[in-house]
Amino acid sequence: MADTFILWLLLVAAGGFTWWRFYRLLRPMKRAARAARFDQPLRRLAGVARALGLHERLLKIRYSGILHAMIFVSFIALTTSIVESFGSVLFPGFSLGPIGGTTWIALLQDIFALVMLAGVVLAAFQRYVLRPARFRGSNAIDATIIYVLIVTIVVSMIFEATFGILAGKAGADWRPVSHALAYALSPLRLSGEQAATAVTVFYWLHVTSILAFLIYIPGSKHRHMFLAAPNIYFRSLKPKGMLPRAAPDKPPAPVASVEQFTWKDMLDAYACTECGRCQAACPAYAAGLPLSPKLLITDIRDHLIDAGDTPLIGGVIREETLWACTTCHACMEACPVHIEHVPKIVDMRRYLVEEGKIAPMLQEALSNLQRTGNSMGSATRMRARWTKGLPFKIKDARKEPVDILWFVGDFASYDPRVQDVTRKVAMLLNEADVDFGILYEAEQNSGNDVHRVGEEGLFEMLALRNIETISGCSFNRIMTTDPHSLNALAQEYRAFGAVYEVMHYASFLLELIETGRLKLKAEARGKVTYHDPCYLGRYNGGFDAPRALIERAGYRLAEMPRCRENSFCCGAGGGQIWSDDSGVEERPSENRIKEALSLEGARYFVVSCPKDKVMYAAAVQSLGAEDAIEVVDLADLIARALAH
Amino acid sequence: MHIAVIIRLVPHTDSELEISDDGTDIDREWIDTKLNEFDDHALEEAILLKEIVGARVTALAVDTEGADRLLQTAIARGADEAHKISMPADVALCSRTMTLPVAAAVQKLGAELVLTGVQTPHDIYGQLAPYLGGALDWPQASAVSGIGADNDGILVQQELSGGVSTTLRLALPAVVGVQTASQPIRYVAGSKLRQAMSAEIGTLDTGAEPLEIGVKPTGLIASTAAGDVEMLNGGADAVAAKIHALLSERGLLRGERQ
Numbered sequence: 001m002a003d004t005f006i007l008w009l010l011l012v013a014a015g016g017f018t019w020w021r022f023y024r025l026l027r028p029m030k031r032a033a034r035a036a037r038f039d040q041p042l043r044r045l046a047g048v049a050r051a052l053g054l055h056e057r058l059l060k061i062r063y064s065g066i067l068h069a070m071i072f073v074s075f076i077a078l079t080t081s082i083v084e085s086f087g088s089v090l091f092p093g094f095s096l097g098p099i100g101g102t103t104w105i106a107l108l109q110d111i112f113a114l115v116m117l118a119g120v121v122l123a124a125f126q127r128y129v130l131r132p133a134r135f136r137g138s139n140a141i142d143a144t145i146i147y148v149l150i151v152t153i154v155v156s157m158i159f160e161a162t163f164g165i166l167a168g169k170a171g172a173d174w175r176p177v178s179h180a181l182a183y184a185l186s187p188l189r190l191s192g193e194q195a196a197t198a199v200t201v202f203y204w205l206h207v208t209s210i211l212a213f214l215i216y217i218p219g220s221k222h223r224h225m226f227l228a229a230p231n232i233y234f235r236s237l238k239p240k241g242m243l244p245r246a247a248p249d250k251p252p253a254p255v256a257s258v259e260q261f262t263w264k265d266m267l268d269a270y271a272c273t274e275c276g277r278c279q280a281a282c283p284a285y286a287a288g289l290p291l292s293p294k295l296l297i298t299d300i301r302d303h304l305i306d307a308g309d310t311p312l313i314g315g316v317i318r319e320e321t322l323w324a325c326t327t328c329h330a331c332m333e334a335c336p337v338h339i340e341h342v343p344k345i346v347d348m349r350r351y352l353v354e355e356g357k358i359a360p361m362l363q364e365a366l367s368n369l370q371r372t373g374n375s376m377g378s379a380t381r382m383r384a385r386w387t388k389g390l391p392f393k394i395k396d397a398r399k400e401p402v403d404i405l406w407f408v409g410d411f412a413s414y415d416p417r418v419q420d421v422t423r424k425v426a427m428l429l430n431e432a433d434v435d436f437g438i439l440y441e442a443e444q445n446s447g448n449d450v451h452r453v454g455e456e457g458l459f460e461m462l463a464l465r466n467i468e469t470i471s472g473c474s475f476n477r478i479m480t481t482d483p484h485s486l487n488a489l490a491q492e493y494r495a496f497g498a499v500y501e502v503m504h505y506a507s508f509l510l511e512l513i514e515t516g517r518l519k520l521k522a523e524a525r526g527k528v529t530y531h532d533p534c535y536l537g538r539y540n541g542g543f544d545a546p547r548a549l550i551e552r553a554g555y556r557l558a559e560m561p562r563c564r565e566n567s568f569c570c571g572a573g574g575g576q577i578w579s580d581d582s583g584v585e586e587r588p589s590e591n592r593i594k595e596a597l598s599l600e601g602a603r604y605f606v607v608s609c610p611k612d613k614v615m616y617a618a619a620v621q622s623l624g625a626e627d628a629i630e631v632v633d634l635a636d637l638i639a640r641a642l643a644h
Numbered sequence: 645m646h647i648a649v650i651i652r653l654v655p656h657t658d659s660e661l662e663i664s665d666d667g668t669d670i671d672r673e674w675i676d677t678k679l680n681e682f683d684d685h686a687l688e689e690a691i692l693l694k695e696i697v698g699a700r701v702t703a704l705a706v707d708t709e710g711a712d713r714l715l716q717t718a719i720a721r722g723a724d725e726a727h728k729i730s731m732p733a734d735v736a737l738c739s740r741t742m743t744l745p746v747a748a749a750v751q752k753l754g755a756e757l758v759l760t761g762v763q764t765p766h767d768i769y770g771q772l773a774p775y776l777g778g779a780l781d782w783p784q785a786s787a788v789s790g791i792g793a794d795n796d797g798i799l800v801q802q803e804l805s806g807g808v809s810t811t812l813r814l815a816l817p818a819v820v821g822v823q824t825a826s827q828p829i830r831y832v833a834g835s836k837l838r839q840a841m842s843a844e845i846g847t848l849d850t851g852a853e854p855l856e857i858g859v860k861p862t863g864l865i866a867s868t869a870a871g872d873v874e875m876l877n878g879g880a881d882a883v884a885a886k887i888h889a890l891l892s893e894r895g896l897l898r899g900e901r902q
């Protein structure tokens with residue numbers, strides 16, 4: 001009776017204290033900005049089941065994925081022991097016995113106790129011996145405390161069972177581990193009474209360590225035990241390339257201080273496991289810039305918990321940190337609990353833009369965009385100048401109907417280093433007898449990167465101007481040479497009610513080849529490698545068409561280790577192309593070229609984004625690797641493989 | 645204090661300039677225009693004064709194509725009001741011809757300080773500010789890189805050659821040709837710009853007759869670029885070595901250790 005009373009007391013006290021700790025922690029969420037994340041419950045649940053059940057993202061780092069799966073599954077199995085331990089004392093007479101508590105459940109507990117311990121040993125080995133760089137900046141003491149608590153809980157459980165066997169309790173047959181331990185301890189020759197005392201001691205050690213664990217959780221990154229599933233449930237179901245926006249006429253508000261974040265942003269911060277997978281994937285971090293997506297999230301979290309007097313932006317989070325992001329989405333792709341880093345960064349950038357706190361180069365680019373609709377500040381009337389020198393005239397889609405409306409993009413139009421490729425695309429379309437046209441000087445920058453720089457008003461201006469021009473044209477589909485424009489036209493313009501069928505030129509060229517409109521000569525042409533642009537691949541799933549094209553053109557593709565979803569950003573996205581590389585230790589583009597050089601015998605570094613052509617050609621040059629590898633566009637490959 | 649800022653649209657010189665058929669002007673059919681860079685600084689300086697001493701700022705531009713948008717931008721930047729100034733249609737626009745209509749507009753508005761850019765690509769001698777000073781019979785200073793104000797008038801920072809600058813005191817009313825603002829030009833977010841795009845810009849009809857043009861161009865010649873560019877390729881070390889070799893070959897290295 002006394003035991004029951006004491007345990008109730010302990011449970012209520014610990015439960016209440018834990019609840020209070022959670023309440024204090026999560027309190028800011030009550031007054032946070034709204035986020036619409038309550039739709040499609042089934043799809044949301046399915047996502048949670050998939051994430052937990054398959055451990056897909058976790059298993060991308062095999063060792064750590066496996067150890068997490070071991071701990072996770074063991075934890076589920078061992079909840080039976082928790083239920084049993086508490087239930088039997090809180091409600092005298094309660095037992096799992098009737099449903100197998102002394103048979104198969106006991107067996108599971110014994111086995112998973114070992115699996116759990118093995119998992120913790122692997123985790124500790126990883127943290128203290130392997131020490132992957134992604135843990136840099138994570139709280140190691142927190143992890144250690146958790147290891148100690150888990151080991152105490154599991155070991156006390158095993159010893160309770162072991163001494164139970166020594167005290168003559170039945171059920172030893174179903175507890176191989178405890179049985180073996182009991183056998184090992186038999187030389188001690190404990191009396192029944194002594195063994196029973198030991199059972200009591202280990203019982204109380206077991207339950208108190210569980211309660212200690214419970215109390216400890218709200219202040220630890222191991223909160224994710226409770227928050228990971230809800231965080232995955234409330235993940236964004238919008239297309240990846242669409243920044244959150246409440247309504248067409250309601251531009252998202254800038255975030256200047258932590259309470260202006262949405263409740264989901266806050267939940268993200270609390271749910272972070274500090275695993276550092278985002279940090280390991282981040283090109284800005286790799287370049288030595290002051291941005292770690294992990295620390296960004298944990299800084300927001302710590303600031304939520306205790307704001308003190310430091311401002312969020314410029315205090316807790318440096319301006320340079322916000323400007324370092326290329327919005328490449330690698331962090332979000334890697335995060336096992338589906339935390340959304342990029343929208344937070346953009347929200348905070350919006351504040352800096354509103355305040356006019358931007359670097360001179362970016363200011364110049366944005367002012368140019370305001371004035372001329374292109375970041376270089378070139379005259380609008382020069383936009384279609386690249387068409388000079390083509391042996392045919394491209395239709396003006398504003399004046400006559402076309403099948404394919406080609407949205408060319410700024411770099412492809414203006415940059416002399418890319419214009420050649422642009423002309424090749426035109427030649428290929430002409431060769432295939434495609435009925436296509438362009439918007440000439442009425443085309444404006446799509447605004448994709450302007451949006452990500454946080455310049456919401458300018459983004460709207462550019463988007464609305466393009467939408468207005470396009471709405472005056474008669475066409476069937478839009479093709480673009482620029483993945484950034486692809487993302488804006490296909491994903492972002494929807495927010496203004498403009499829905500188009502947009503394709504990247506790789507898919508369209510492939511279509512032309514498959515339908516026999518473009519004929520290629522079958523010939524083996526050697527080995528190449530291919531770089532997935534962030535806004536084509538990760539953002540819009542365009543992984544396969546470029547690869548199919550490479551193959552059709554007769555080349556063999558050697559993949560770089562970081563390919564497809566794991567592709568490594570060239571460093572130019574999200575407005576980075578408009579900033580200098582001060583503070584950069586190693587340019588992401590050079591890091592990437594080195595990766596390509598490590599492949600044996602890949603002659604060409606194939607790109608499918610005009611910015612990539614510029615970025616990588618410069619990187620090859622500055623590495624002095626012109627003899628080893630050449631940057632070519634998909635269109636170059638196809639043009640070379642033409643059948644005539 | 646009421647400040648009038650005169651802002652002008654000038655050809656975008658990044659575009660390829662072509663000479664018009666009669667050979668006396670650039671072909672304006674195919675070029676973009678933009679706010680004159682020095683006028684941009686004059687506007688910024690006016691807004692800074694507004695913030696520091698609480699001045700009222702009025703932006704003025706001659707009524708030409710694009711003037712509305714130009715003046716709306718000035719409002720987004722912080723100008724309190726903006727007006728176009730009407731000009732007879734057949735008059736070629738230059739500092740001299742715009743002087744009297746602008747001076748009349750300034751008087752009509754009752755402004756006491758006129759700021760404008762020190763020069764434009766058209767007017768490299770910077771005549772507008774002195775012309776206006778003359779027409780209004782107000783004191784005038786040019787090549788100014790910062791303005792302060794106190795009870796007795798304004799203090800202007802003037803750039804002299806050889807890295808020397810001087811501070812002059814001007815009693816108001818006065819005209820100032822601004823070279824640079826005392827702070828970098830701030831960025832105006834697109835949201836503010838969009839808001840200002842709906843502002844109605846009125847026209848001031850002064851009735852002032854422009855002065856006759858004194859000098860007429862007889863011909864315009866495009867300068868020819870002097871070609872020779874050599875690209876240095878290779879890694880940083882190799883490029884550095886080539887630069888070093890080139891400099892030393894041309895005797896441009898001083899005190900080089902042998």
Ligand code: SF4
Nearest residue numbers: 282325326328329331
């Ligand atoms: S989006 Fe890319 S650059 Fe930005 S924080 Fe994430 S990984 Fe780093």
Ligand code: SF4
Nearest residue numbers: 272273275276278335
């Ligand atoms: S944000 Fe996600 S990936 Fe990054 S440390 Fe936190 S849980 Fe890991």
